[in-house]
Amino acid sequence: MSRDRKIMTEDALHAYVDGVLDDYDRAAVEEHLVNNPADAETVASWSRQNEVLRSLYGHVADAPAPAHLDVYRIADNRNVLSGNWRRMAAAGILLFALGAAGGWFGHNLAGSTQLATMPLVNEAVAAHNLYTREVIHPVEVKADQRDHLAAWLSKRLDRPLDIPDLRALGFDLVGGRLLPAGGRPAAQFMYEDKTGRRVTLYIVPTQKGAESSFRYATFDGLESFFWRDETISCALVGSLPREELREIATRAYKELG
């Protein structure tokens, strides 16, 4: 910009109002404004606007942020889901061995854990039985709307859910549905392999708490792995060999979230 120029560009006026000019250019604009009352009025108006806008929105940044915007808390939730799965899988193998020896091996565990997880397995098995037999409408939202399904159920369960991709293990997503679980929403994802075997992944939201290792149950002729993450409890149900189901459960655990 030059002091010689008679006509000031509008960009220069914006830059003046936004305070981004150096001393030399600022002086040039001020000199221009003295002789151009219309531009001076524009600049005054824009300056008032800036002031009003700052009064309008500036205070938001001064207010303390609510707990759900705590960056460390958000990161913690993710680490539980994605970072520690190896340790979890190792624990799963150990407990699987116990389970193989003990049938409904929850009997071998401390009572409180068993009582807390029994309804989960019951509900998961009931939902599995009800919907895997369904031929025409096994799911509410089909796999071709995978993104919508994930967004919808994440919203309803109030937790970020990434639908596990189990294709490497031979299981394609059929779809999913929302279910009632004792007054709360629950999510069910259904998968199917080439031979028509179906497994379901049942997820209920839980209060923030300690994660658990993989546990195994045989129930009503069905095999089930269940576990608890920081904010969700999950049960994988299917009529599959235990070792195969464990592999799927490990994969699902790793990919959820």
Add this chain to the structure above:
Amino acid sequence: MSQFLDEIETCVPALRRYARGLTHDADIADDLVQDCLERAIRKSGLWRPSGPLKAWLFRILLNIYRNDLRRRRRTPDPLPFDMLPSEPQGLAAQPGRLALAETARAMQTLPSEQREALLLVVIEGLSYADAASVLGIPVGTLMSRLGRARATLRQLTETGAPRLRTVK
């Protein structure tokens, strides 16, 4: 990782302020910020500090906001009067409550792309180059959006309404 989280944390107040300006709704704004933070932390493994972190976060927030907007196909609700900041006390130089409400209404009539640009420059204090980069547009386009936004706000707040600012 923890240093990275600290850096993100220092940007949260600005993200909340920008989201509020975009949506004019405290709850929707904070939902937007939460989605933004979750996405940022999820993607942090891929991020290389090639540009300022704050600009990257603004870009993520804007992407989520625009997707939401497309999905809902609606403009922000009017800013409720009781959500305006309380009236400045005794300082005649500060804008009054009426001017705030008037400008808040005018802001909602702006096309989203103009509001996005104006807020980045005026409220977030980004340079023109940084604001243009966040919005993914050339600086010239940014300046023209800024110009149109300012012209519309001026028109809506200064004509047809009593010019209270001239009253002594």
